[in-house]
Amino acid sequence: MDTENLYYFEKVPVAKAIAHFAVPMMLGTSMSVIYSILNAFFLGTLHNTAMLTALALTLPLFAIIMALGNLIGMGSGTFISRLLGEKKYEDVKHVSSFAFYSSLVLGLVVMAVSLPLIDLIVHGLGATSESFVFTKDYVMIMLIGSPIVVLFFTLENIVRSEGAAITSMIGMILSVVVNIILDVLVIFVFHWGVIGVASATVISNLVASVFYALHIGYKSQFLTVSLKWFKATKDILSNVLKIGVPVFIMSIFLGAMSLIFNYFLVEYGNQAVAAYGISSRLLQFPEFILMGLCEGVVPLIAFSFTANKLRMKKTIGFTFKTILVLAVVFGVIVYLISDHLIGLFTTDPQLIVMGSYILHVTFLSLFITGMTTLFTGIFQATAQGTAAFIMSIAQGITLIPVLFIANEVSGFHGVVWSLVIADAVTFLVGAIMLYVLRNKLQPGIDQLA
Template sequence: MDAENLHYFEKAPIGKAVAHFAVPMMLGTSMSVIYSILNAYFLGTLHNTAMLTALALTLPLFAVIMALGNLIGIGSGTFISRLLGETKYEEVKHVSAFAFYSSVMLGLLVIAAGLPLLSQIVHGLGATPDSYGFTKDYVMVMLIGSPLVVLFFTLENIVRSEGSAMTSMVGMILSVVVNILLDALVIFVFHWGVIGVATATVVSNIVASGYFAFHIKYKSKFLTFSPRWFKMTKTISSNVFKIGVPVFIMSVFLGAMSLVLNHFLVEYGDPAVAAYGISSRLLQFPEFILMGLCEGVVPLIAFSYTANRLRMKQTVSFTVKSIAVLAAIFGIAVYLISDHLIGLFTNDPQLIEMGSYILHVTFLSLFITGLTTLFTGIFQATGQGTPALVMSIIQGVTLIPVLFIANKTHGFHGVVWSLVIADAAAFLVGAAMLYALRNKLQPELESLVH
């Protein structure tokens, strides 16, 4: 580890340390949301609701592929940060090599399992007759490119885990910039539509993965993807998967929740699905900013957990205050300009009205969503596998029955409000578990959950 990264891990003032780790992650995640929004924007210029519907329907698939990258990446990354705190540098090499090759193998399994079931997957995503062809095109491209997409998310996590937050940010921004340029090219020049947008996403992940691989090979002191360092021991696999599996389950549940929501919204027509697709992308911007903050500090929390517990407590406290400020700023902004935000993607009055309504409702839970993400990050950073697993399933377990009941009793409005109820349930469960573990993690953490 270079002296600068070690300084931020061990000695820098808490505000500066959090900024060093979190700001690059926040910028990187916000850029990734921007290109997700721009995907919808570029397709929106074609004034084809079926294309926007297809883009919304394929969100669960991308969530699953991303989940595989996070399974290995976050599981390995938090373990790497704890190992660095214990100065076990040789083990870091073994873990990073394990992460690289495991992610590629998982991506190849996705191709082998997914392509033969292409039509079934498209039907399962809830494609309507109008959107079926567009959805199938997107799914096919994403399945073929899945090994590189999985690798991208894995490498981003392990690079960040060693303290190279700027490198992580540059890689994410590189992916976004390439994606935006290719989106414009495939939509306005080649007229490829949805299949072009999917191709742009895959290629941008390939470019960013190459950048991360270059950093690991030539710049990193401890990370490696050399085959000679690859090994699968019980210690490595158990530490990676006890955190990675809950992360994977959480991501799959998020994808499943999106899938279930789409199935309910289809009852109210393609405009409802498209409105949710647009509003969810806009909501992702503040959510990913807060996620970037919470995920950005995970390496600092993990390192401090094995090296300096008081510093860990101070990091968490500062992050909670930052979440509150950011949530207030974003909440005020969205209530002032929600119609204009939805209007950037469509001139359909019905879409604008429905999308604005969804934004108003879902933004109510932004602060508690941020805290829930932080709770999950604390459990991951400190190697608390069981609480991390509970956090990964609680929101989905809550949302599905609430959806059925709310849809029957309140229709479209009930479907939208179900999201807020599920967020509140996840927050309460996370707060209760953090309180129960306060002595094990750090006695002073008790003050954070009062």
């Protein structure tokens, strides 16, 4: 970590420090969502609902692979930031080397175990006879490329953890730009359809991973990818896993919830699944902006937790106010132009109506999902493993029974509204735990009390 990054950790006003850490992350995540939206848009121009359905059905698989990257990346990243706050720079090298090689091994294990089971996985994702071939094509490429995808998410996290927020952003944007260019080629020039889209994702992640590895190897003072620094000590494993495992479980629950949600939507036809796929991608834009804000400040909170708790308090308070403002702005925009947004992806009037309705309902919980992400980030940054674990399962435990009940009571409308109910319950759980832990984390948490 160079002196400029250390300066932002310790010296500059909180608002400026948050901007330094969060704005690049927000831009990077928003670019990722723009890619996801363009992905659906490009496939939508082929007027093949089965392809759009396959794209929606494979979201849980991508969530699981991403979860493995975040397991190592978030666990190692928050540990690295705390170590930097304690000025234990040699330990940082050991943790970063561990993160690099363990993420590759995890990806290889996923590929080796899953490829022989690919037909079972595709059926498990809910593919129908119409979408089976397209879904299998996407799944096959993603499984082959899983070591690369896991590595990408790991490296992005640890680069950001040392304060190199702009470098982290450049890597994410590089991945998105390469992805979009390749998408245009594979869809409109080579006509590879879904298999081309999946290949573009893997290749773009590879390009960004190489970029991050070069940064770590040549520009980072404390991070390393050198095998000679690799250690898997009890201290490293416990600190990485107590935060990484809850992050992984949360991602798995999100993937499982998406899978279960798709199962319920399939009852109402492929159009319902496609409408949810489109609307969820549009919803990802403001959600990822808020996620970028909350995840961007995690290194700052983690560093301040070991170095300056008063600065942590100010960071949390400013982030809370920013979430509120952004949620209101995005909500107003969506309610004004939702039909036009859905209409960018399809001319099917039923898809437009269903997609617009899903957007209206799910946007009701935008603020509380932003706050839930902030709560989770605070628990991760301050090494509150139990609280992070509870947050990781709260939404899933709530959503599953609510889905069954709401589907029986209100059909399609109940399925959509179940998302808002689960988000609200998760928010309450996080707020209660934050209040309970406030004495332990003082003076960082009383700003929210």
